[in-house]
Amino acid sequence: MSTPLSLFDLAEAFRKPGCPVCRLMRRDVEKYIHSLLFEGYKFPESHERFQASRGLCNAHAWQMAESFKGALLNIGTYYAGALRQLLRDLDAPDLGGAARSGLARLLGGGAGEGGSALADRLEPRGPCVACTIHRTSEQLYTRTIGEQIADPRLAEPYRASEGVCLPHFRMALRQASPAGQRELVAIQRGIWEALLADLDLFREMHDHHHTGEFMGEEGDSWLRVLRGMAGEEGMFGVADGGKK
Ligand SMILES: [Zn+2]
Ligand SMILES: [Zn+2]
Structure with a gap:
């Protein structure tokens, strides 16, 4: 069986702080948004998909805003298309073919379309494209860890690392x-036992000095346990395309 490239990416990511899966997922999403904004920009299909999903989900929209400040025109153009589509859907006639717009019917009250039917029509019609990458990437790296753990090129950097988030x-x-x-x-x-020992030492030092000044390795154990149990910021509860 040939070695998957993801094993080398993981081995490298284990040498850095935090969960390597979280880190690589963020990297892959970042690469994807980059290609969406620059190469994908030229293709109508990219814009259509972006419109169908009503832009990116909350987490990925803000990741894009944060990381791609040099691409504001492209971001604005993608969103102009999504907003135009949203306005079209707002005005889409009922299956009954009523001439009045959805909004006019809604405002007009009476026998018009209910708010929940209109709300349904405004739902995304496809997943956030970055969430799709987020999930694919998560699958790839967790599978590689699960399947390749006997390989010392993976096991050794893992053992020396902060570990994988829970x-x-x-x-x-x-x-x-x-x-x-x-x-x-x-x-x-x-890894967890060593972390617990650091955390106990951290609490003890804190009691004695009321300050972090004299701390060594254990000084950031409160942060390591937080990301070790919850995962890196913004990594979970995001890949749902904005739905429940
Ligand atoms: Zn993780
Ligand atoms: Zn997303």
Whole structure:
């Protein structure tokens, strides 16, 4: 079996702080938004998909705003198309073919279309395109961890790292063989035990000094445990395309 490229990406990401899956997902989404804004911009299909999903979801819209301040014209053009489509849908006639616009019927009250039917029509018709990448990327890296953990090129940097966040650890476990599961648990348990020891030391030092000044490794253990259990900021509860 050939080695997937994702194994090398993971090995490199394990050498940096935080969960490598979270980190690579963010990188992949960033790359995707870049290609959407620059290469994809020339193709009508990109604009159609963007319009169908009513732009990007909350998390990815703000990631784009934050990371691509040099592409404001392209962002504005994509959103102008999405807004134009939204206005068309607002005015779309009923199946009954009534001549009045949806908004006019709504404002007119009476036997007009209910607000919830109009609200339904304003729902996205496709997933946020960045969420699609977010999910695909998450699947790829958690599967690689689950399936390739016997490979020392992955296991060694994993063992020396901050580990995988809890949600991604669960996903990796579910894709591992029984032997792979044992290996994963052994590595991650060691990381969590060391983290707990740091956290206990952190609390002790805090009690004694009421300051972080004398702290070593344990100084940021409160942050490591937070991202280790919850995952990196904005990584979960986002890939739902804005729906429940
Ligand atoms: Zn993660
Ligand atoms: Zn999204």
